[in-house]
Amino acid sequence: MRLKSSGSSTSVVLVVMILFYILLIRVIIIFFQQILLHLASTQSLANVIALVVLIVLPLVLLGIIVINVVKLFRDRAKRKPGARFKLRLVLFFSLVALLSAVPQTTLSITFLNSLINSQFISQINDVFSSAWEITIDYYRSKENNLRTFGSSPQLPRLLYGIEDDPQAVWESIRSLNPELQFIQVFDATGRERYFAGTEEARTAMLFDQDTATGMLPKVERGETTLFRYLYVLTRGGRRTYVVFGIVLPVGFDEQARQLSDSREIFEQLNRFKDILQVGIILFYFYFSFPILLISIIVSFFLSEEIIRPIINLEEATRHVAQGDLSIRILARSGDELGNLIDSFNSMVGELDSSKKKLQKTEKIAAWQEIAQRLAHEIKNPLTPIKLAAERIRKKFDETYAGNAAEFKTVIENSVQAIVAEVENLDKMLKEFNNFAKLPDPVRKQVNLKDLIDEVTAVYMSVAAEVSIKTDHVDPDIRLTLDPNQFKQVIANLFMNAFQAMEGGGTIYISADLVKKEKTNYCRIQIRDTGSGIDESVQPHVFNPYFTTKHGGTGLGLSIVERIIFDHNGNIWFETQKGLGTTFFIDLPLESE
Missing domain, CATH: 3.30.450 (Beta-Lactamase)
Structure with missing residues (x-):
């Protein structure tokens, strides 16, 4: 299960808002040039357009803010994760935008009003008037x-x-x-x-x-x-x-x-000084207000961008607390939150791996204990039974030698059956004991291709009707493992494949290098063209003492799983009835 760290829609909205902000700045510049410099023209088209924009634009922005505020308070009422934190972030961003806008607006208005009322403007107007008079006189x-x-x-x-x-x-x-x-x-x-x-x-x-x-x-x-x-x-x-x-x-x-145009502008400034001051105040208010609204809208989406990874972490933590270790979070950014998410994913992955290893260890330990008890409970009466059967045969030979031939035949056959079954039980007990006392692997670096070819050569002579293909095993792959135990793994899988292909077939072996998270693995595939595994049997394939074969002990694949587990690897299979079965083995490349 995977949670998305942050939606791409948030980034798209932020880009749109930035473009809208740039467009608004451009409109402000145009309106400043067209309106403030032509205040005398009360019926100009620019003033009409400005009036429409100044009314419609804030209303649209206010509508967007109202929708987001209602949604935020609804989420807060439903106690959705992150709603309270998002509200605080929005208020904080809005306050910062307001505090940064008010001093700048106040300072700008004060400066322009002081400039308009200063003697500098009057002196400039006098200079233009004098220059115009000189021009006319000339x-x-x-x-x-x-x-x-x-x-x-x-x-x-x-x-x-x-x-x-x-x-x-x-x-x-x-x-x-x-x-x-x-x-x-x-x-x-x-x-x-x-x-x-x-x-x-x-x-x-x-x-x-x-x-x-x-x-x-x-x-x-x-x-x-x-x-x-x-x-x-x-x-x-x-x-x-x-x-x-x-x-x-x-x-x-x-x-x-x-000179005439400039003189006319400054005369208008003097003539409409009071109107100009009011216009500047309205200008700053009407254009600062939409910018403030845009800042608030951006704060909503920035807050969403900030809290989304935190919300996902909270939800993922809840899943982990409930025992779901399959949860993962998709991290989009490479910042500190992205690193935190990567660390969380790694932690959950290690927990999942540790849980699986613990389950396997408990499973193996439980079956080992059962095997030891079973061997102890069965072995104790086997010896007396065998000795008793042999004594009966010996005593009969001593007492009834030369007569009672029919009785002798019955006794002989019965004793022979008892001895044979006891020997079979003894053999099975030895296998149980070997499973219970499977030694730790003695690792050394080996060439995988040579190891597989060695096992293949032995079994090619056993089952001539089955061919084994190893062409897709890279001859340069070297693994650190116990060669004797791994030969047992290959041999057990070969034996299962032979039994699944009674009329003959082909076994295909391949090996590739794969990477899962931060670990490199060698993935070995052993595929047969046999009858496949029944769906009802599949969940029990690796269980000890489970078998569908006559005379089998049910320990072959359990031993295989145990050996792969001891090598810090993993084994699983895919099967389809009538087409065959493929066993996958992942072994870590410890040398890398």
Whole structure:
């Protein structure tokens, strides 16, 4: 019988809870970015999703906790093993989670509130406002510079001669207004006649909508921003279009937008300061509460993981106390509890082995005592009976010699029968006595294959109609045993096989190395193709004085079992009626 140390479902649930915890952390980060930074947007989709999650998630987690709490108290009411200990573990883990969460939450909220109310935020907001004003002033100064220069009454005189010598005109304009960075001249058809300055400001041609004097629309080309002014010069019925302007620094507009967004964020922080503080508190509460619930749920499964081996040990100990030494616990982990379970299994295994050895020893001792008493009780009258029978025959010969031939024949036959039966009883008593006084084995290292071949050679000549196969015995196997006693084991098993195969057959012998728990064994198999053993006989096969053969003493297999037992081994058999019987012998490899 085996008990499972811990279920795989517990590990699966723990993995799922860890993944769920990581997902929850990710959701917290997303919600922090989407909600706390957009508190002004009360109708945003993110707020709606957050509201749903913050309501549904705790309810689901609370439901799981309620189910586990009800199950735990039900087990406690039924006095199931480990219920009280599990309750204490859950309370302990929950308290640890609560004690670790409260200071962290309090500190974080206090720090954020202090930061929001500090002068640092106001100073940053002032810095952003000042920077934004400077940006706007710079922007407007460039635009006003173009407008002022383009509407100057001196501009027509500066542009005089631009058709003939535009380079000289451009140099004059640059000397009066160094902020101008490019100039481009188009003829009446809109085609370019001249260009000078920053190359990024160059325009392929002038469109019809850009033919009136004044500011042209702002142009953004990649990271470059252009301010342009168009002046229409008319002389001699011909029109000449002159475009000049200013190029803002690279990335100016993008940096201005970022500055505007940052300024807007800090203005919202100031505007919604009180709402933000409440939001932070709610945020920590609503997201700390599910994490606390997850910790409690995990504590249930961790408690189950911890107490499961203890519960199994308790149940197994109860089985052992009731006499069931077949109990074993399956250990999954290699930690201290796993080592404890391994030690328990080893202890129960040794107890089981000791119990079996004790039973065998008691059984052998009991039969030895019976054999000794039986030999003593039977042997005492045998000698007088035999002597009396011989005296009758002798006296008859002396008294009635030469007559009463018929009476003599009767007496002779009767006396002969008495003597023969007495000799049979004497032979049986010697076997009983040998069983009772079987000597301790004298062990030495032998080659198993050579030992089996030696016995096989003797019995091959006795039963020619039976063949013996030893091909599957490893010639390298060496065992420490008593060779004479082990020859007796093989011989007795051969004799049983011969008697089971009256019409002939085959005996197959094989030997393999096996490992049971921490001990290496040599397993010897002796299989015959005989008639098999009746089911009613099987429980009594190794009992002394039990036999189904005429004239048998019933001690052959008892002696075999006794010899194997004295060698710290084990013997059993498998049989099927009509197909044969296989005897298995396990002998420890003491040399290893």
